[in-house]
Amino acid sequence: MALNMTRSLLFSIVLLVFACGSANSSNDTMEADRxxxxxxxxxxxxxxHGRDGRAGINGAKDLTASTLTKEEMQAIVRNGRGVMAPYKNVLTAKEIDAVVEHVRTLGKAK
Ligand code: HEC
Incomplete structure (x- = not known):
């Protein structure tokens, strides 16, 4: 009897920790994703450009091979170039910063 209670108590704790853990992490993920x-x-x-930056669909440049500076990349994302549309009315300045940061990690991620 005592053993059973201990067991079910332990089980509840495990469930609770698990529930809290997954609730927290999904909140964090949503926060981070935005x-x-x-x-x-x-x-x-x-x-x-493809998830890895190399797809080159519609004549897109291979981003992993780009030699542009961060500022040049931000300008292209803001104003567009050729087939690539401008993003200054689509993304916030913060999102453009973040996306260029991400693009710059693609080349190094090989
Ligand atoms: C419609 C397809 C398309 C989409 C969507 C697109 N691009 Fe492009 N991207 C291109 C093309 C095409 C070029 C080459 C433009 C040129 O030089 O004529 C390019 C060039 C670039 C370059 C310059 C690379 C270099 O070294 O010259 C960067 C940086 C870039 N894109 C980043 C982005 C980012 C970041 C996004 C998302 C916010 C994005 N692109 C969305 C098609 C696209």
Whole structure:
């Protein structure tokens, strides 16, 4: 009897910890996703550049091979170039910063 109670108590604790843990982590993920460069990238850029930056669809440049500076990349994302549309009315300045940060990690992620 005592053993059973201990067991069910332990089980409840495990459940509680698990429930709290997953609730927290999904909140964190949503929070991070909204502003995270990767999320912005996957939604807006992967279409042409691919998730790894190399797809080159519609003549898109291989982002992993880009030699542009951060400022130049931000300008292209803001104002567009060629087939690539300007994003200054689509993304906030913060999102553009974040997405360029993400693009800059793609080359190094090989
Ligand atoms: C409609 C397809 C398309 C989408 C969507 C797109 N791009 Fe592009 N991107 C291109 C094309 C095409 C070029 C080459 C433009 C040129 O030089 O004529 C390019 C060029 C670039 C360059 C310059 C690379 C270099 O070295 O010259 C960067 C940086 C870039 N894109 C980032 C992004 C980011 C960040 C996003 C998302 C916010 C994005 N692109 C969305 C098509 C796209």
């Amino acid at each position: 502003s995270s460069g990767r999320a912005v990238y996957n939604m807006n850029c992967a279409l042409c």
